[in-house]
Amino acid sequence: MKPYVLGIDIGGTNTVFGIVDARGNVIASSSIKTQKHTNFEDYLNELHTEAVRLFEANDAVDKIQGIGIGAPNANYYDGRIDNAVNLPWPSLPLAQLVSEKFGIPVAVTNDANAAALGEMTYGAARGLKDFIMITLGTGVGSGIVINGQVVYGHDGLAGELGHLIVKRNNGRLCGCGRTGCLETYCSATGVARTAREFLEARTEPSLLRNLEIEAITSKDVYDAAMNGDQLAKDIFNFTGTILGEAMADMTVFSSPEAFILFGGLSKSGDLLLRPLKEAMDRNMLAVFKGKPKVILSELKEADAAVLGASALGWEAK
Amino acid sequence: MKPYVLGIDIGGTNTVFGIVDARGNVIASSSIKTQKHTNFEDYLNELHTEAVRLFEANDAVDKIQGIGIGAPNANYYDGRIDNAVNLPWPSLPLAQLVSEKFGIPVAVTNDANAAALGEMTYGAARGLKDFIMITLGTGVGSGIVINGQVVYGHDGLAGELGHLIVKRNNGRLCGCGRTGCLETYCSATGVARTAREFLEARTEPSLLRNLEIEAITSKDVYDAAMNGDQLAKDIFNFTGTILGEAMADMTVFSSPEAFILFGGLSKSGDLLLRPLKEAMDRNMLAVFKGKPKVILSELKEADAAVLGASALGWEAK
Numbered sequence A, B: 001m002k003p004y005v006l007g008i009d010i011g012g013t014n015t016v017f018g019i020v021d022a023r024g025n026v027i028a029s030s031s032i033k034t035q036k037h038t039n040f041e042d043y044l045n046e047l048h049t050e051a052v053r054l055f056e057a058n059d060a061v062d063k064i065q066g067i068g069i070g071a072p073n074a075n076y077y078d079g080r081i082d083n084a085v086n087l088p089w090p091s092l093p094l095a096q097l098v099s100e101k102f103g104i105p106v107a108v109t110n111d112a113n114a115a116a117l118g119e120m121t122y123g124a125a126r127g128l129k130d131f132i133m134i135t136l137g138t139g140v141g142s143g144i145v146i147n148g149q150v151v152y153g154h155d156g157l158a159g160e161l162g163h164l165i166v167k168r169n170n171g172r173l174c175g176c177g178r179t180g181c182l183e184t185y186c187s188a189t190g191v192a193r194t195a196r197e198f199l200e201a202r203t204e205p206s207l208l209r210n211l212e213i214e215a216i217t218s219k220d221v222y223d224a225a226m227n228g229d230q231l232a233k234d235i236f237n238f239t240g241t242i243l244g245e246a247m248a249d250m251t252v253f254s255s256p257e258a259f260i261l262f263g264g265l266s267k268s269g270d271l272l273l274r275p276l277k278e279a280m281d282r283n284m285l286a287v288f289k290g291k292p293k294v295i296l297s298e299l300k301e302a303d304a305a306v307l308g309a310s311a312l313g314w315e316a317k
Helices: A040-057 A094-102 A111-122 A188-201 A218-226 A230-254 A264-268 A270-282 A301-313 B040-057 B094-102 B111-122 B188-201 B218-226 B230-254 B264-268 B270-283 B301-313
Strands: A004-010 A014-021 A026-033 A064-070 A106-109 A131-136 A140-146 A258-262 A293-296 B004-010 B014-021 B026-033 B064-070 B106-109 B131-136 B140-146 B258-262 B293-296
Touching: A004 A301, A014 A040, A014 A301, A026 A040, A026 A301, A040 A094, A064 A094, A064 A111, A064 A301, A094 A106, A106 A111, A106 A301, A111 A131, A111 A140, A111 A258, A111 A301, A131 A230, A131 A264, A188 A218, A188 A230, A188 A264, A218 A230, A218 A264, A218 A270, A230 A270, A230 B230, A264 A270, A270 A293, B004 B301, B014 B040, B014 B301, B026 B040, B026 B301, B040 B094, B064 B094, B064 B111, B064 B301, B094 B106, B106 B111, B106 B301, B111 B131, B111 B140, B111 B258, B111 B301, B131 B230, B131 B264, B188 B218, B188 B230, B188 B264, B218 B230, B218 B264, B218 B270, B230 B270, B264 B270, B270 B293
Parallel strands: A004 A064, A064 A106, A131 A258, A258 A293, B004 B064, B064 B106, B131 B258, B258 B293
Antiparallel strands: A004 A014, A014 A026, A131 A140, B004 B014, B014 B026, B131 B140
8 A cells, every 4th residue: 555645626717636645634735727728638738747746746756546536527436527517528537537647546526525535534524424515615515425435326426415406496597407406595606696686675774785786705695794784694594594404304315423514605604504403403304303413524625625535546446 | 044034014003924035935924913912012922922823834943044123113223113103112122122032133124124125135126236215105105225235324214205395385294293295295195185185176077076085095096097087197197296306306315226116106007107207307407317217116015014024134133
């Protein structure tokens, strides 16, 4: 067993990668722009050059056991990404191409599954065998762990809880083409949509009315709520309630010991967590009442994506 | 390894038990009335006497490897039943008491998980590693299999998909005390409730209007639909649509290869399956579209409960 793995997180904007040891220390990390190359071969060449530079600078050449990659729509079983609409090369055999280039085994999964693996290996989920990771970012992602194993499902693509339908009629249009998905309400962009809806539907004053309505972000809503703005607080109540209701539904499926929240919105503190926990409790089936914990991620956001992907590197064959 | 297991299905009305061999042949079976004894010790004495009689009549004394029991709310981990409202003794350490009485290892789980195990061991799910069993009886139960293992969750009680909330507002009151649960719509009793609602809300003639409205059963609705009654057909469309929508939601969780339907309502054929499959397809997230199969149970209903419970008997330690 070699001492390091390389973790790569391919996001829509940046590709972040780092050398990680078995204790979860990020020895060194770097990044390149994902969108710079429309041709995957050019992208891979740059990634390889930069990674080798990192290996050389950190005495890690020939010391990399495996490469783990987290990427949108990445399939654990066949190593492919398919229909990844935010990437310049939406469909290709990612694991195979990276493995051939580096001469190192590669395993891939989607970003939220990678986050769950990272949390289980190095973070708040150490020692937990049954938990659900929910990533609250631009979208809502999830990684489900049952009996100590990430749930990949029959086709390698399980765990898309951001696309649970939480509003069956008149729901918001989702990027997936359907309506009413959890992520249209409980992502950062969902919070901004709620802000626009509330500002149009209601008439009371609000700090948010000082802003350009189309440019309002979830951060603006957070800042207003922290300044005592009632409409902004109501937006968090609405968001937390929907997420808590959905989490009660998720519980009847796999009865997790804990939900682990990750991503920008999870840092909203009690603004989000109080209505979330109240809704979860109010909607929980009696046998599960009071059981699932709600825990915030312990991974540093800057390192989390790389750590999560790297955890998969130890499994690569 | 001894050649037989004893499968016991404890239902609200009957307790059915049978000697089963490793190929899933029910060598012999019998039953007693569950409600006859309000005292569990008396019940267990009768069960033991009748089971031993069965062993003796079939040359199976000292040939029983283990006992598997399916019972409402039975917990795989601690062997207990708790809050089983349909049983005369709602809370007790079931596995321990039965094991002490018989001198044979006992494993327990809830009835739907037992059905999933039976289907995986002897029925339509042979060879499947990822599937969801849905039992459409008086209630709606479920057994979830991921990576070849029944999902028990952190507390041994996972897989209560009959209590997914499918109608968040103005949903029907469920036996669990909440409103809008899947089983209030898609169980046999749910179909009867829909019939009463439709008959009151609509005015067109229907064969169902010849029946005492409070006494209408799902079988009556089936018979009317088979005789071409449009209102009865609409009841099945309504039921199948809600179930198909819920199954699309279940798919984003664990991406199963198949759903296996079991129980009286599943025998309604295309009356139920056509709207179910249409709704499932219409509501399916793109990456899963067309993937999960819908399969009817292959177990004979009379044997299924015993077979399912018996499959667990091989695991008993």
